Amino acid sequence: MRGRVGRTGTTMLVLAAGAILSGCASRGAPGEARALPLAGRQMAYDRGYLDGVRQGERDARDGLAFDVARDSDYQKADRGYRRSYRNRDAYRDVYRAAYEVGYKRGFYGEGRKAPDGRRLDGNGEACPSAPR
Numbered sequence: 338m339r340g341r342v343g344r345t346g347t348t349m350l351v352l353a354a355g356a357i358l359s360g361c362a363s364r365g366a367p368g369e370a371r372a373l374p375l376a377g378r379q380m381a382y383d384r385g386y387l388d389g390v391r392q393g394e395r396d397a398r399d400g401l402a403f404d405v406a407r408d409s410d411y412q413k414a415d416r417g418y419r420r421s422y423r424n425r426d427a428y429r430d431v432y433r434a435a436y437e438v439g440y441k442r443g444f445y446g447e448g449r450k451a452p453d454g455r456r457l458d459g460n461g462e463a464c465p466s467a468p469r
Contacts, residue, residue, distance in 0.1 A: 372424070372427065373422055373423070373427045373428060373431065374421070374422060374423070376421075376422070377419070377421075377422030377423070377424075377428055380418075380428075381417065381422075381431035382431055382432075382434075382435040383417075383435070384416050384417035384432060384435075385414070385416075385431065385432035385433060385435030385436035385439065386435040386436065386438060386439035387439060388408075388411075388416060388436055388439065389405070389411070389435065389436035389437060389438065389439025389440035389441075389442075389443060390439040390440070390442055390443035391439075391443060392408045392410065392411075392436075392440055392443065393439065393441065393442065393443025393444035393445075393446075394443040394446065395443075396440075396443075396444055397443070397444045397445070397446065403444055405436065405437050405440045410436070411433060411440075414428070414432040414433050415428065415429060415432070416432070417432075
């Protein structure tokens with residue numbers, strides 16, 4: 338009889354532990370709530386960066402002032418999002434950060450000129466003057 342009770346008790350303990358752990362796993366540890374799977378982070382970054390470059394180039398070509406937040410794609414920040422990525426807010430954070438990098442690169446572009454005539458690098462920074 339003791340063997341049966343032991344097995345049943347062990348089975349109940351395992352089932353209870355599984356239920357507790359699955360509940361904890363769904364909540365996640367602090368800091369994990371905003372985590373994205375690798376595929377989600379990659380998509381958000383790639384899409385945000387490319388969208389930013391295109392919009393930055395377009396704004397510079399059209400003579401508009403530098404304004405990352407003007408574009409509705411930046412405001413929505415969900416192009417390329419899939420439900421399997423789970424956390425839309427985390428996706429938006431990565432998308433917007435990448436968009437800002439891409440927009441700056443597209444707006445200033447390699448070889449464009451600063452107001453003082455110096456060439457700009459791809460980050461919009463004026464290159465040092467050549468020694469004379």
